[in-house]
Amino acid sequence: MENSSMYIISVYSENQVGLLSSISNIFTRRGINIESLTVFPSEFPGIHHFTFRAITTERAAQQVVGFIEKKVEVVRAFCFPDNATSAAEHGILADYLKNRNQ
């Protein structure tokens, strides 16, 4: 068995009714408890930033990210261990949105 530890799953998405519940369902279905959750507008116009903290394995966290990204409104999702921080994700997202908006 892989070890469980705290992961942060960070989601950038269009803000649409019902989306939060279908994202949290992706955790629920795998029996993963959400420890904390924040939602706020991101610095990108129209895009909201959700962060979930949950205790799980690396593999499960990656899978959750994949399934979250499959939601049509989700622009990008990332996961990283709670002790790391990712400045990179902002850069990735900025590039992505620049390309998609063209």
Add this chain to the structure above:
Amino acid sequence: MTGAEILLESLLAEGVDTVFGYPGGSIITVYDKMYSYADRLRHILVRHEQGAIHAAQGYARATGRPGVVIVTSGPGATNVITGVADAMVDSTPVIVIAGQVGNALLGTDAFQETDVVGMTGPIDKWTFQIRRPEDVATAVAKAFHIASTGRPGPVVLDFTRDAQVGIADFDYQPCRHIRSYALPAPADEAAIEAAAQLIDDAERPFVVFGQGVLLSHAEDQLKAFLKKGGIPAASTMLGLSALPSDFPYYVGMAGMHGNIAANLMTQKCDVLIAVGMRFDDRVTGNPSTYARQAKVIHIDVDRTEIGKIIPAEVGILGDAAEVLGRLTERIRFSFHDEWAASARRYECVEQEKVCVPETAPAGGPVNMGEVVARVSELSGRDAIIVTDVGQNQLMGARYSRFARTRSFISSGGLGTMGFGLPAAIGAKTGAPDRQVVLFVGDGGIQMTLQEFGTIMQEGTAVKVVLLNNNWLGNVRQWQELFYGARYSQTRLLNPDFSLIAQAFGIRYRCVEERAELEDALREMLDSPQAYLLDVHVREEGMVYPMVPGGRRMDEILLNKDEWYRDGE
């Protein structure tokens, strides 16, 4: 124009000419407007909303175009849920338009209000609640785009009364771009290169392909790839008919009740190339023992499938047709004659131990496999074969032979009993020039039996072969093998199906003896109308070979007491 009319105009703009549905209070305005569209939009009135969605699935699978369903709110919407889940796991493009109460009543437990967005969100590809008439056209456009691109799937539009009756301008723009929804990009060059290298270096390469080949219209690319690489290939159940059954490199179906060659070669190959398939446990058995000796190349359009169950040495994210085309250019011409020919040895064993006793028994009651094999012969391998779930499905998959693509329709991932009859109606509606034959059990037919009413009213000429064993056969088989023959709740006392057929005005014949079978099948196939052929098959029939659940794919039961032993 009202939102209801915008909906209908938008469907026409997407090229829809047929919808499956059932009216009710929260969708009545749409039905009212539909009255004036009867010359352009055919509405098939089903008898239960589950029938509508399975019919739409059958339509989509037969035609490759999205199936469209229109139902009312509340129970109308909840009745389609099974089909939405089924379409999701089997990647079938369907668009469900469900009526919803007025905006002011949302969340008040109003009559026939139910939380459609909350219920369908986890089991569909996209759900959207339309609350304003000016959003109808864009919602429909997005729905078609999302349902039919990437990995296809079901989309649900929750259409409130305000949006139906309100007025807006109609201006239809097909959707080509959604900021947060990326279409499959060309596959990664380095991954293609790495895969080509593995394939060139392989001594015993093997392909297992799934429905992704059909969904991406990659049949020709697959053939070219197999020919150039000299690579034998097996199909999953949902991939059936993507290759003709007599294609030289084709070794049959993989999985729990698949062909011995397909499963053994999976366990012996050195490079396994998985194309548009998702390693369901009905295909892998115990995944930790699946093809452990092989390097795995996994080609799929859905990123979450790659590495989900079976770790991939090389994952290629992309559309099957594009990836196979590029791989074919890269790989060397190769021959693996001895390896490819090893399939014949396994086929001989399977013929002798399983297929001949099943399809050409010396005497006794008619066998299911025998009926399927005769249908395949007599229809010139040209029919669309639809199945329900259970032994009828496994036999339908095992003993049908195919000459044309898109000729096998079955509920794979969800395994929904009751799928068959309505799916056959949908398939025949979408492909009226093709013979459509359904294999169904006496259990499953009673789950959606009411759809004989749809057949009667629409004159849909589906040929229903009822493989009647007076048991829930597939469960009975498990009880016999693994639960000490304790037949708990699997015996069925059936109605008189001749009276049922008569009540619905459908031609009927019953076959009890082998001697009558061929004549009855000919009569059924030649009939220009719907037909119910009630074949009384061996009651204790079993589907073999079988890899019992959770085993390794080379642990194969040939019959109740005999395991396959390699090298004999």
